[in-house]
Amino acid sequence: MSPLATLRIALLALRINKLRSALTMLGIIIGVAAVIIMIAVGRGAQLRVQDQIRSLGSNIVMVLNGTNTSGGARGGAGSQPTIFEEDAYALGREIEEVQAAAPTLRGSGQVVFGNANWSTVFYGTTTDYLTVREWGIAEGRPFEDAEMNGAGKVALIGQTVANSLFGDANPVDQVIRIRKVPLTVIGVLERKGQNMMGQDQDDIVLMPLSTARNRIMGNPASPGKSRNISSIMVKMRDGPQMDQGIAHMRELLRQRHRLQDDQDDDFYVRNLSEILEAQEAASKVMAMLLAAVASVSLLVGGIGIMNIMLVSVTERTREIGLRMAVGARGRDILLQFLVEAVTLSLIGGLLGIALGIGGQELIARFAGWPTVLSLDAMLLAAGFAAFVGVFFGYYPARKAASLSPIDALRYE
């Protein structure tokens, strides 16, 4: 019998039992859809972490102030002002593995433009900050050296600040005020989105370090005297020498801070990329787990197919007997039932792919999770569905084919 004729016979048999065929397929449909959706969600989570790594900038190391102990109570990280502007410059100059190091002085306050105002954080820093964060300028220009050295009254603003204060208008060359100090907006930063904590990274104002220290945060007691900063953002060069570079940084800082061998560090070095990479690895494991759980449902769908095919063989025993009486060989019967099972699982697989695409779209839209649809996930699910059809269809088909014609014909 030709394969085409076998296929036609199988399709006919499936059409005769429409409801049952549909219910059988349901298991495969749900299984395939679940695998596709779960892989899409898992990949989406992974991608989000990768985006965060990218938005933070790669190979980032942060140097923070040390702790302060007073009266037995230990302050948290950064409670003791121990790192200075010069530390940042020294790191950038003297450590080979460091590509750029930017001192930052962090503050927060109300930004005012005309009758609009907005509470935000501002950083006094250097142009290296943009290098470290791999942050481009969407509009306008970066700081100039004269502005850096002379506490120029200029600022770069993030997208969120720009929208809040200016709406659709162009902020460049407009004058904003922070703590009553007028600053000219010289540029708008590119959009970065949320960081891994969900904070809006575009809600930011950057200004020269000298401007922040001398004009805005100026300590009334000693204006412009304190060279202390909040943190140093360091970008390491690409390559495997990250840990070595961090060790060199610690060595240099200990030297500069004149720490004895028995003294602890008076600063903290945090490798942010490492944290994110750990998170990425975790999300990868999560994605695999999700796919594994989803494939269990595919397996259950396959068992459903086997169940229905077994019932079908029993129910159609007389039909099998008749087919044998008019000349069907065992292998014709085997093929017929196998094709039925595979057809069920393949059609189910295709419908499952459609449902999966729709499902991940819904999840992306209503749950707001990022999802990534991938062709290989669809092929994998469809291939697995076909395999399930053959695997679970074989036993019932074998059973049908091994019936003796006379027993099958007489079956009541």
Added chain:
Amino acid sequence: MAAALIAPLIEVSGLGKDYAMGNTLVAALRGVDLRIDRGEFVAIMGASGSGKSTFMNLLGCLDKPSRGRYRLAGEEVSGLSGDALARVRNQRIGFVFQHFNLLARTSALDNVALPLLYGHTPAAERTQRARQRLSEVGLGERLAHQPSQLSGGQQQRVAIARALVNNPTLLLADEPTGALDTHTSLEIMALLQALNRGGLTVVLVTHEHDIARHARRIITFRDGEVISDQPNTVLPA
């Protein structure tokens, strides 16, 4: 092939069949010797359990004998493999059953074409031959009807058309009128007689004398043996 033409269509000798019932073997057929020539119309009679159905199954190559030889058109078939027997059934034998055994929800045309499907006949020829056979049994107008839309007599006609579609040399009818009323039964028997007059060898299994008397030779079974084999002299008008 000349030998095949001269040889009787059916030649069985010492044909026996045992069935296992638990641990004991029950002999359903105890050494039957028979020959049936081409063009005969034979009725096989007997009470249930007489072995007539077992004999019929062996003739139809649906079952393999435990003992003895069976030559169909000169060819020894008792030792053939399952696949070879399927081919013999497909090419040489047509079956008509008591309960018609048509495929449900399948058109009369597709039902009739079914043996051709397993005989590797091209699609166009399948349709053409199935249509021709259906007209021959008087159902040329009901090609697309499904079994549920046909009367019992019509369904049996479809089954007969199916049995004939591959031009078999032997038609085996197992209680073909068992599920039909008297009037329809007569129609079906008249059809079988007409086919026989056209040269087809017909072997009919029945337990009704009224049906058996349409045949030209009546063989009676009891306890797995032939107890009488005689020509039918009282053919109905």
